[in-house]
Amino acid sequence: MKSYINNYELWCNAGDIKSLMEAIYSKNSALVEDKTFLKDTTAGLGIMEYDDIYSLMREVVTKVLKNSNLDNFKNTLLILGSSVGGMQECEDIFYEQKSYKNIDPNRLSMNALTDSLVKEFGFYDSRAISTACTSSANALLLAKRLIDVDAYENVLVVGADGLCRSTVMGFHALSVLSSTKCKPFDKSRSGMNVAEAVAVVLVQNIQTNNSIELKGVGASSDAYHMTNPNPEALGAIVSMQNALKDAKLSKEDIDYINAHGTATLANDKVEALGVEKLFGNSVYVNSTKAITGHTLGAAGAIEAIVSCEVIKRFLIPPQTGLENQENLNIKINKESVKMRVRNVISNSFAFGGNNTSILIGECK
Amino acid sequence: MKSVALNIISSAKIYAPNKIEDLDEKRLAPNMMMRRRLTRNSRIMLYLADKCNFKGGKIVYGSCFSEIEETAKIANAILEKSMLSPTSFQNSVYNTAPSYFSLINKDTDEIITVSSGMKTSLDALKTAALQALVSGEKILCVCSECINIKNVEEINKCTDFLEAGAAVVVEIAKNEDNAKEIESLHVTGIMDSLQDLMSVVNMHENGTDVIRIEL
Numbered sequence: 001m002k003s004y005i006n007n008y009e010l011w012c013n014a015g016d017i018k019s020l021m022e023a024i025y026s027k028n029s030a031l032v033e034d035k036t037f038l039k040d041t042t043a044g045l046g047i048m049e050y051d052d053i054y055s056l057m058r059e060v061v062t063k064v065l066k067n068s069n070l071d072n073f074k075n076t077l078l079i080l081g082s083s084v085g086g087m088q089e090c091e092d093i094f095y096e097q098k099s100y101k102n103i104d105p106n107r108l109s110m111n112a113l114t115d116s117l118v119k120e121f122g123f124y125d126s127r128a129i130s131t132a133c134t135s136s137a138n139a140l141l142l143a144k145r146l147i148d149v150d151a152y153e154n155v156l157v158v159g160a161d162g163l164c165r166s167t168v169m170g171f172h173a174l175s176v177l178s179s180t181k182c183k184p185f186d187k188s189r190s191g192m193n194v195a196e197a198v199a200v201v202l203v204q205n206i207q208t209n210n211s212i213e214l215k216g217v218g219a220s221s222d223a224y225h226m227t228n229p230n231p232e233a234l235g236a237i238v239s240m241q242n243a244l245k246d247a248k249l250s251k252e253d254i255d256y257i258n259a260h261g262t263a264t265l266a267n268d269k270v271e272a273l274g275v276e277k278l279f280g281n282s283v284y285v286n287s288t289k290a291i292t293g294h295t296l297g298a299a300g301a302i303e304a305i306v307s308c309e310v311i312k313r314f315l316i317p318p319q320t321g322l323e324n325q326e327n328l329n330i331k332i333n334k335e336s337v338k339m340r341v342r343n344v345i346s347n348s349f350a351f352g353g354n355n356t357s358i359l360i361g362e363c364k
Numbered sequence: 365m366k367s368v369a370l371n372i373i374s375s376a377k378i379y380a381p382n383k384i385e386d387l388d389e390k391r392l393a394p395n396m397m398m399r400r401r402l403t404r405n406s407r408i409m410l411y412l413a414d415k416c417n418f419k420g421g422k423i424v425y426g427s428c429f430s431e432i433e434e435t436a437k438i439a440n441a442i443l444e445k446s447m448l449s450p451t452s453f454q455n456s457v458y459n460t461a462p463s464y465f466s467l468i469n470k471d472t473d474e475i476i477t478v479s480s481g482m483k484t485s486l487d488a489l490k491t492a493a494l495q496a497l498v499s500g501e502k503i504l505c506v507c508s509e510c511i512n513i514k515n516v517e518e519i520n521k522c523t524d525f526l527e528a529g530a531a532v533v534v535e536i537a538k539n540e541d542n543a544k545e546i547e548s549l550h551v552t553g554i555m556d557s558l559q560d561l562m563s564v565v566n567m568h569e570n571g572t573d574v575i576r577i578e579l
Contacts, residue, residue, distance in 0.1 A: 083457065085479070087435070094439055100518040109428050110458070111481030124365070127487040130430070130458035130479045138476055142491065145498045151366040151579035166438045170453030219474040221466040226401075226454045235472065351454055352463025354475055 003147040004211040005360065006204050008305045009063045011056055012197035012292050013046040021309050023291050025336055027320040031181040031193050031293050037168040044178045045163065046195020046293025053088060053162040054116045056198050061117060061158065064200045069208060076154040078117055078126035079143055081136030083297035085128070086112030088162040095165070113160055123156070130297065133260075134219075135159065136199065137300025137348035137356035141217040143203040153206070159199040159301030167296065168194050174227065182263035182294075183321035184287035185272060185332055192262040195293025199301035207363055212308040215343065215359050216249065218242025222353025228266050229349060233274030239355035240278055240345055247359045249343060254283050254359075256316050258303045258346040261287020262294050267349065272327035281331040290320035300348040304358050307344040311362050314340055367578040368493050369543035370534040373502060375568040376415035378408065379528035379554060382512055387411040393468055401451055402464055403431055404510035404527060409461040410468065412531035418504040420471035422495050423462045426478040426488030426507035428557035430458040436513045461508065485530070485561035489546075493577050496536050506531035507561050524553030530561040532568065543576040 009016060014023040014030035023030050033042040050056040065073065090108045094100065106112060110128040118126050129139045136159025143155035171177045171194055178191035203214060219242060222235035229235065244251065257279070259271055268287075275285050288306050295302050310316060316337040325332055343361035350356075378384055383404075392410040393399040402410075405427060434456040441448045454460075459477040466475060476495070480487040485507040492505035508529030511520060520526070537543060549566035550559045564575060 091439060095443060098443060100515055103519055105429070105519050105522070106481065108432075109481050110479035111428070111484075115481065127478060127480045127491070129476065131475065131477045132457040132459055142476070142494065145494055146579060149366065149494070149497055149579065151494070165442055166435065166453075166456075169442055169448055170438060170450075170456065173448040173450045173453055175450075221463070221472050221475055223466045223470045223472045226460075226463060226467070238472065350459070351457045352459045352475070353466065354459055354463065 001147055001150050001205050003144045003203050003214040004207050005201055005214055005308055006208050006211050007064045007068045007202040008200060009060050010197060010199040010302055010305055011048060011060055012295060012302060013048045013195055014291060017305060024288050024317045027318055029181050029291050029320055033180055037165055038172060042179045043168060044181045044193035046193055048196055053160060057113060057117060057158060057160050058120050060198050060200045061121060064202055068202050073121045073123045073156060075124055076156050077152045078114060078123040078156050079139040080114045080128045080158045081139035081297050081300060082110050082113055082130060082160050083132050083135050084161050084164050084167060085110035088164050091164055091166060131354050132350035133296050133299055134348040134350040134354045134356040135297035137358055140300060140304055140358050141219060141356055144214050144217050147203060147205050153204060155203045157201045157203060157301055159298035161196055161295060161297040163196040176264045181321060182290055184261035184263040184290050185268050185325060186322050187324040187326045189263045189268060192264050193293035195295045197295035197298040197302050199298050199305055201301050201304060211363050212311055212360050213363050215361050216243040216247025218246055218357045220355045224353050227351055229270040231270060233270045233277060235353055235355045236271055236274035237278050239357040243345060243357035243359040251279050254343050254345055255341045256310060256344045257283055257285040258307045258344060259285050259287045260347040260349045261289050272330050276327060276329045281329060284316045284331050284333050284337060286319035286332050288317060303346045304360060307346045307360055310344060311341045314338060316341060365578050367576050368497055369537035369540035369574050369576050370493055371537045372568045372573055372575065373533040373535060374416040375532045375565040376412045377530040377562060377565045379525040381524060382526050384408065384527045398468065403434060403455050403460055405431060405461040405508045406464040408508045408529040409465055409506050412506050412529050413465060413504055416504065416531050416533045418533050420469050421501055422474045422499060422503050424476050424478065424488050424492040424495060424503060424505045425462040426484040427458060427509055428479060428481055428484045429509055429511055430479060431456045431460050432511055433513050482556035484557040489561060489577055490579055492534055494579050496534055502533055502535045504531060504533050507558050509555050509558060523555040528554050528558055530558055530565045532564055537574045543574040544572050545576055
């Protein structure tokens with residue numbers, strides 16, 4: 001059974017998908033330099049306008065349902081990918097009251113987010129995946145496999161993460177947070193920008209006029225270090241190779257790679273090496289995190305949606321923020337490139353050396 | 365919806381009211397620097413994987429609250445305006461335990477981490493069944509909860525055992541004739557997030573080798 005991405009919507013620092021694509025193509029970063037979280041310095045952050053993560057998720061899911069071929073989600077499996085779940089609300093209570101007493105443990109868990117959607121939309125079943133920054137990429141991986149084996153006709157993947165003090169300050173403690181807007185793949189890059197987003201993708205077993213095919217998924221573990229990637233890029237390469245194998249495609253079939261591209265020194269160096277070893281300079285590669293920031297558990301779903309738009313628009317986006325490319329053996333475009341985009345690989349990598357690659361492409 | 369039959373190849377469980385003693389860490393994590401960084405969930409996971417004789421391959425890990433001890437350390441450090449530990453932050457993600465297993469055992473295969481509230485272990489079993497079906501391989505499904513943190517009594521209303529875990533190694537059964545639905549063989553006082561897997565472990569200990577589960 002084939003899997004198709006038939007509908008999607010998102011909300012991030014740049015707004016909805018239409019606004020985000022405009023920002024990406026015009027190289028208009030939606031990142032801000034903010035003092036909210038860090039006392040002595042700024043942090044480049046991707047902050048979105050919203051009331052709370054629960055109502056925002058409901059709003060975005062409602063839009064996807066409205067634009068889909070479904071009347072409801074009663075025969076749909078919900079798979080959520082998130083790295084912080086309900087922590088945003090709970091840490092606010094803790095910092096205000098200096099106690100756990102008024103924290104509802106059920107509101108802390110990842111499942112707090114799925115529960116709210118199940119109550120609102122009545123999904124057939126739900127599950128929540130939390131593998132840090134690959135969470136929603138792994139939700140997409142499972143969605144494809146469930147459709148492959150004919151277990152479900154419809155799977156709704158939701159990637160959702162709100163900004164938390166603990167994540168911003170945690171990345172700061174790791175010394176990987178940039179005080180300014182990030183510059184993926186640039187020689188002078190100084191780190192990543194933490195961001196927040198909600199992204200919703202409807203994966204189905206039927207093709208519609210608007211479909212993009214979810215052709216392959218791949219994953220691997222580095223088994224190298226908790227936060228640093230394997231310097232030979234072995235995990236990243238295997239992840240991309242597994243996606244190609246699953247899709248029964250070769251590297252020559254790929255036209256664009258939407259990179260994990262966080263702009264940390266380690267990630268971009270290793271990911272560029274992985275792309276170089278596997279593809280040489282035959283494929284365009286860049287990171288849209290220069291616009292969105294790193295939306296953590298939502299990143300896989302956000303970037304899968306961006307990749308769908310790239311295929312539909314016949315337009316490879318430019319790399320925002322790039323001045324001096326570090327690895328000159330890969331093809332990073334500073335301006336948009338108009339061309340038929342047959343297939344895209346979207347990479348997501350996470351703490352623990354957890355790697356996931358999603359391969360999507362035009363339908364035949 | 366589709367269901368599959370799973371052979372239970374091996375199983376293990378462990379729990380304690382406060383802290384599980386002797387998880388055989390020195391043998392399972394011989395590198396001292398690595399061992400010192402291990403979270404409680406990681407130690408329990410290593411122990412259970414060893415008891416299941418699992419050396420490497422695809423892992424599905426489940427936990428409702430996962431590394432809450434590290435999360436609490438971070439929150440308290442922020443509250444007290446003290447230095448935030450980078451190790452605590454890197455150890456606070458939900459895939460910490462299986463990631464340490466992969467580091468120690470040089471396991472480069474896939475890791476999926478499920479956190480579905482009180483049905484975490486059921487969803488972990490479903491995910492393990494999917495992984496077994498797609499890959500044709502043996503899958504380790506392991507779940508744990510470690511909520512033995514300072515002031516946990518302020519919020520703990522759901523368990524008598526602050527540390528607990530269970531694990532099975534499964535593969536797709538070729539013969540489905542004797543497959544049984546998961547029975548409710550709960551361990552009283554264990555957090556609900558672990559009970560489905562505890563039940564499967566208990567079924568295996570009572571002689572059941574094949575279970576049926578919906579994907």
